Amino acid sequence: MADTDPKSWKTLNKDLDRISMLEQATALVSRPLVAPGIALAFMVLVGLSVGSFSGVSAVTAIVIAASVVGAYMALNIGANDVANNMGPAVGARAMTIGSALIVAAICETAGALLAGGDVVSTVSRGIISPESVAQPQIFIWAMFSALLAGALWINLATWIGAPVSTTHSIVGGVMGAGIAAAGFAAVNWPTMGAIVASWVISPVMGGVIAAAFLAFIKTKIIYTEDMLASARRWVPVLIGIMAGTFATYLALKGLKKLISVGFGPAVLLGLAIAIVTTFVMRPVIARQSRGLEPRKKSLKELFSIPLVLSAALLSFAHGANDVANAVGPLAAIVHAVQDGGSSDSVSIPIWVMLIGGAGLSVGLLLFGPKLINIVGNEITRLNAMRAYCVALSAAFTVIIASWLGLPVSSTHIAIGGIFGVGFFREWYHERVMGELRTDTTSTAEQRRRKKVVRRSHFTTILAAWLITVPAAASLSALLYWVFTSLWM
Template sequence: MDVSFMYFIQQMLTNPALLVTTLLTLGVIFVNGWTDAPNAIATCVTTRCMRVRSAIIMAAVFNFLGVFIMTQLNASVASTISNMVDFGGNTHEALIALCAALFSIVVYSVAASMFGIPTSESHSLIAGLTGAAIAIQNGIGGVNMDEWVKVLYGLVASLAIGFAMGWVVCKLVTVVCAGLDRRRTNGFFKYAQIVGAAAMSFMHGAQDGQKFIGVLFLGMAFCSGQSSVAGVIIPVWLMLLCSTIMGLGTSVGGERIIKSVGQDMVRLEKFQGFSADLSSALCLLLMTVLGIPVSTTHTKTSAIMGVGAVKRLSAINFGVVKDMMLTWVFTFPGCGLISFVMAKLFMFVF
């Protein structure tokens, strides 16, 4: 399989399905950087450790580095996404179905926003790929359950481990700093939280960037007549392309999201913000190394809830938990069904 950049450009110019797949994938990566990445810096901004624009620039840089560096060190998340479904041996139909899966993410996201249903690009991607695979294989034989079960692990782990780590880290910080002067510790945690936000941005890129690298890589394989990417090394130029697009998306901003995550859920002090950033970054690192795709938004929000629980459970806005549950309830069947229908339609038309 030729994975050179020039071959990719040639194929894109001669294959409309690959061109559409590439544009849709890069578009979703851009939107992910725009809407998801601000979660990484939300606590840092709302505790006044950094100004919004400076934090966004920092997040863009570390999102870029996260995608690029982590994919070279450990591309297991990208492999999980690539191997999660089987589109069959007809690579022409497989490419069309992949295009339909990405298109369904756009359709679902727009429809969900109109009805006020919370969404997750990560879950939409997984649901879209699954629906398209079922459509092209006419059954669940298109789903690799050994890989798909990692998604189920991720749903539970992103909440349970994120919450537990948030509680433990914040409790340790509280005990260690109990007898120290608050003004001096605030000065330390101001800079510590900036480091934590940078780590969280890095891990956001490592998790979410790899998911979409896996999709684009799969599209390249289909175009080359291969039904899988097993044993093929992800090229550096693809890492650079996806990380750059995510960094550009992050640079657009997301001040409303920053306010929602950093202020509306739990009112945080600087040491609490540091605890939330560090614990969520550690949780994401663990999930990335294990090759388990998770929602970075859900991981961060569960860590913030764990931090809030150290003080008292009533400090948590449990409406956020309801939104996360609604995301699971609607996204997997909703986006999966749209993808199934779109894949059938696309294969009939094209």
């Protein structure tokens, strides 16, 4: 019979194999489209929700469109910026990438909704003068162009694997739209000069502070006669410094909506918490260090929990502060549509904050792993001590910048800290330890691979930093010209 013919079975098996291979190929091809599809569905859901909430009419059509673009911006901030907070902890193996995504999503959303600023400057911290865009239509299209340009630029940067400043992206967008609307005289050039200065100040300050703490750990703990005894003495102090620094950081930057704390009281609060934490952690570290072998790998257990907590606190503060980059222009557009003009500052409605908070988390979960992997693993190798130095330098630098009144980027600080740790290790092992990491006999490619810091990422990130403001500004100006040509 035909159904028992071995040849028939062989033919059937071949056909089934072909179908199975086709299914696998289809799944492989479609897998990269899943995340963009979910992101698109999220933006559509935001548009439909705002449309049903506001009522669809000619007046609110721009609000619906701006809400979708605001959701798109929040997605990109979650995909790009949050990696700076979680990357070091993941690179140090203190957290898996899955747990990092969950912790970051919860803390980012909590920071945005609980402590996010309820008032935002409508012209992004004085980048352009309000009177130059006083007409409602001009102001609305300027903010819309700035928001879309910033989102597109961050999307491109995420795609090429470059962590960039979302603050600088939206600032560049506002500047470009302002120039297109009212000329170069509309721009507050002293403020822009301060932002340009922060390109250098932020990463250098973060790198120096991170390298200084790593130097302290190497000289006082790692390269001592009794590593564990040194760890029992100094690790509680380092954890206390971290606790005090983050208490000050959150008091200044992350809890402004809940309570207003001046710089002096914030520092005193941080100092008190640092002292208390140091004394509390001494018996804890002594207990944890029992039975550990005197080697660097043992120190990971002593730094892992503080490192996880620091990543969570950085994410909370980031959600509280940077959600305004996603929803600030959107809130300004809503205000202009409702009140018929621009203002020095506007309130952010709760539904706008929800878009920002949800977008940060969705963007992080869908697209965050790529940048987290680059920040945590591909720039330089991180362990618990090095990642601790990076996290601490990020909070420390923001506090110093707040004291000096400097506009700095948390992205630049964190990445600067990672580069600072890497370059310090190169210098320390070559000059202090006497390890020769370059030679004349190896090829150029072999010598490059022996370097602690990957130069390809260094040049890519540096180039992305330098062109962020002009690129976002140029794109925003082009978009403003297109929109006003079509609808004004």
